[in-house]
Amino acid sequence: MIVSALAAAPSTCTPVETRNRMADAIRFLSLDAIERAEEGHPGAPLGCAEIATALFTRHIRCNPADPLWFDRDRFVMSNGHGSMLVYSLLHLSGYAGFPIDEIKRFRELGSHTHGHPERAPHLGIEVTTGPLGQGVANAVGMAVAEAWLNATFGDDIVDHRTWALVGDGCLQEGVAQEVISLAGHLRLGKLCVLWDDNRMTDDGSTEFAISEDVRGRFRLAGWQVIDADGHDIESVSAALLLAKRDPRPTMIACRTTIGKGLPRLEGQRGAHGGRVFAKDLEEARAAAGWQHGPFEVPSDIAAAWQASVSGRNAAAYETWQARVAALPAKQRAYLQRLARGELPRDWIERLADFRCRMVAEAPARSTNEATADIVALLADAIPELIAGAPDLEGPTNCKRALGAFTAGNRAGRYVHYGIREHAMGSMINGMAAHGGVLPLGATYLVFSDYMRPALRMAALMELPVVTIYSHDSIGIGKNGPTHQPVEYLASLRAMPNMAVFRPADGVEAAECWELALSRRNGPSSMICSRQALPPVRAAVDSENRCARGAYVLTEAEGERRVTLLATGSEVAVALGARDILQAKGIPAAVVSMPCWELFEEQDEAYRAAVIGTGVRVGIEAAARLGWDRWIGERGEFIGMKSFGASGPADALFRHFGITAERVAKAAIRLLGVGPN
Numbered sequence: 001m002i003v004s005a006l007a008a009a010p011s012t013c014t015p016v017e018t019r020n021r022m023a024d025a026i027r028f029l030s031l032d033a034i035e036r037a038e039e040g041h042p043g044a045p046l047g048c049a050e051i052a053t054a055l056f057t058r059h060i061r062c063n064p065a066d067p068l069w070f071d072r073d074r075f076v077m078s079n080g081h082g083s084m085l086v087y088s089l090l091h092l093s094g095y096a097g098f099p100i101d102e103i104k105r106f107r108e109l110g111s112h113t114h115g116h117p118e119r120a121p122h123l124g125i126e127v128t129t130g131p132l133g134q135g136v137a138n139a140v141g142m143a144v145a146e147a148w149l150n151a152t153f154g155d156d157i158v159d160h161r162t163w164a165l166v167g168d169g170c171l172q173e174g175v176a177q178e179v180i181s182l183a184g185h186l187r188l189g190k191l192c193v194l195w196d197d198n199r200m201t202d203d204g205s206t207e208f209a210i211s212e213d214v215r216g217r218f219r220l221a222g223w224q225v226i227d228a229d230g231h232d233i234e235s236v237s238a239a240l241l242l243a244k245r246d247p248r249p250t251m252i253a254c255r256t257t258i259g260k261g262l263p264r265l266e267g268q269r270g271a272h273g274g275r276v277f278a279k280d281l282e283e284a285r286a287a288a289g290w291q292h293g294p295f296e297v298p299s300d301i302a303a304a305w306q307a308s309v310s311g312r313n314a315a316a317y318e319t320w321q322a323r324v325a326a327l328p329a330k331q332r333a334y335l336q337r338l339a340r341g342e343l344p345r346d347w348i349e350r351l352a353d354f355r356c357r358m359v360a361e362a363p364a365r366s367t368n369e370a371t372a373d374i375v376a377l378l379a380d381a382i383p384e385l386i387a388g389a390p391d392l393e394g395p396t397n398c399k400r401a402l403g404a405f406t407a408g409n410r411a412g413r414y415v416h417y418g419i420r421e422h423a424m425g426s427m428i429n430g431m432a433a434h435g436g437v438l439p440l441g442a443t444y445l446v447f448s449d450y451m452r453p454a455l456r457m458a459a460l461m462e463l464p465v466v467t468i469y470s471h472d473s474i475g476i477g478k479n480g481p482t483h484q485p486v487e488y489l490a491s492l493r494a495m496p497n498m499a500v501f502r503p504a505d506g507v508e509a510a511e512c513w514e515l516a517l518s519r520r521n522g523p524s525s526m527i528c529s530r531q532a533l534p535p536v537r538a539a540v541d542s543e544n545r546c547a548r549g550a551y552v553l554t555e556a557e558g559e560r561r562v563t564l565l566a567t568g569s570e571v572a573v574a575l576g577a578r579d580i581l582q583a584k585g586i587p588a589a590v591v592s593m594p595c596w597e598l599f600e601e602q603d604e605a606y607r608a609a610v611i612g613t614g615v616r617v618g619i620e621a622a623a624r625l626g627w628d629r630w631i632g633e634r635g636e637f638i639g640m641k642s643f644g645a646s647g648p649a650d651a652l653f654r655h656f657g658i659t660a661e662r663v664a665k666a667a668i669r670l671l672g673v674g675p676n
């Protein structure tokens with residue numbers, strides 16, 4: 001049943017005609033911009049104009065004058081191709097970042113009105129969307145962050161909602177099903193998904209590709225599902241009200257016509273992303289009786305928007321500020337620190353203590369175990385740290401004392417994502433984008449591909465999320481090649497703005513964690529071994545030696561002729577090879593390279609001094625791709641050329657020739673050939 005205006009929607013004094021013209025203002029701003037840009041996607045902004053008007057003018061909690069208001073509702077346009085809807089909305093709502101000149105610069109280089117919305121929370125854009133499905137999954141992460149912060153600070157301080165507008169495309173993507181399932185299970189009642197149910201995608205009718213009951217999917221997962229007429233502001237508004245009243249997450253199926261109001265394309269496949277011409281605009285203006293010029297918003301409509309967004313929220317904003325001001329000083333400082341996205345003071349000292357302990361105890365242990373210990377001590381020092389894994393709690397061991405975040409325990413700090421890596425990746429992005437929490441995700445390195453779209457979005461959005469990847473090579477042993485990453489280091493390193501850390505022992509692990517958490521403008525991948533590794537750092541250093549990305553771990557005795565470069569578990573192999581070479585009177589140095597990206601940032605002189613002028617051998621139990629940068633044209637690489645195999649780890653390292661003896665032999669052979 002379609003919800004009608006009879007449901008008790010918030011009272012409004014806006015006459016029907018004005019309301020409809022408020023939606024038309026979205027339509028014509030969007031159309032004018034798309035026509036001017038000579039490209040864009042008109043279908044969604046036109047089809048969703050009433051949905052957006054209902055949400056923004058009646059329900060959403062925001063303050064356009066303070067886009068970063070911590071207790072604002074979060075709005076995500078998951079169908080990001082319809083970006084002009086967001087820009088029109090933000091303009092009409094009075095966000096300073098979107099004056100009419102920005103609307104006119106749609107899709108131009110340097111504008112804020114990008115082809116797809118790009119995260120700029122200070123301007124009103126919460127997340128970057130475009131890859132379908134990511135936005136709705138981000139929204140679920142945001143709802144988790146809100147629920148945890150609400151449990152921490154109470155309703156007076158944190159009590160906001162997350163609204164996601166999605167198209168058919170978002171709901172067809174697999175990640176959507178993962179998060180629908182989890183959001184229903186977690187009963188994220190302040191989450192509402194508005195589905196632009198226009199039965200049309202780029203290829204044409206949805207009938208080509210889907211026949212299931214989409215509403216049923218949500219219902220089965222425990223959501224409230226409401227039908228609304230997506231072109232009736234009252235109908236949508238009434239549904240939004242019902243969403244607010246139900247403890248379950250809500251999906252509102254808004255029946256719409258794609259490209260509504262564009263006579264030539266309305267309801268057609270071509271409305272999705274087809275070109276809009278001046279004549280189309282004439283026809284649209286005539287059909288709607290819109291007598292205003294391009295980019296012109298009549299003053300009564302502009303005023304109505306102003307009143308119903310800024311005006312409606314003014315009191316809530318002021319009283320919230322007053323409640324924050326009345327908080328006990330310690331609680332207020334805590335809230336403000338979270339809102340600024342700063343970490344508390346003493347976490348770095350805890351890592352320094354851990355380093356000292358590792359040097360003193362010199363345990364042979366996996367960097368995965370070291371990382372699990374580090375996460376535990378960080379969790380103690382950083383109350384907003386929220387960890388989680390896709391059903392790999394045991395092997396990644398990051399839960400420890402953190403209770404589970406569940407429908408009944410919002411104070412829990414460990415999310416059991418179920419076997420849903422993609423959901424985890426996108427949700428931690430949403431949590432980070434929401435702010436106020438520090439999300440960590442943990443899984444096996446070989447499953448990072450299951451969350452790769454989310455990793456790319458984290459890098460693109462410059463989100464400070466850290467993902468822990470254990471089981472990083474053939475060193476996992478008997479589970480075999482399905483679980484043995486080979487090409488993953490190269491693949492992660494290929495991603496712009498992704499810092500890939502592969503520590504060699506507990507000391508390096510602590511140093512890498514310090515660097516990863518200090519990185520506030522991009523994600524980090526913490527790559528850890530399953531197998532125990534001998535400690536390679538015997539002394540306590542005052543400086544963080546990993547900070548420059550690579551460093552001479554052990555200098556040659558005598559004038560260096562060979563440089564052995566390695567990461568993670570292969571640093572020990574390099575040290576073994578060095579012993580062999582030195583015993584033969586060949587001075588060799590070992591360079592540990594825990595983070596290539598940081599090393600790349602160093603000045604040339606430092607890099608040259610580290611990698612040396614003699615022959616070079618790179619050692620990594622992974623694919624060669626990328627290593628030529630460090631070992632040079634004539635350098636040797638000892639690593640993997642194929643997938644791994646099933647067998648004990650030691651046997652595999654021997655089988656694939658990743659041994660100290662082979663490394664030493666390669667160096668000697670190169671010395672015969674001459675330096676690089």
Ligand SMILES: Cc1ncc(C[n+]2csc(CCOP(=O)(O)OP(=O)(O)O)c2C)c(N)n1
Pocket residue numbers: 041043044079081082130131132133166167168169170173196198200201202203258272
């Ligand atoms: C992951 C992903 N795959 C494909 C695309 C390309 N794409 C953009 S919009 C679209 C169709 C989406 O259909 P729908 O969500 O119904 O949007 P509407 O046609 O209603 O605007 C496609 C395939 C994309 N942006 N992201």
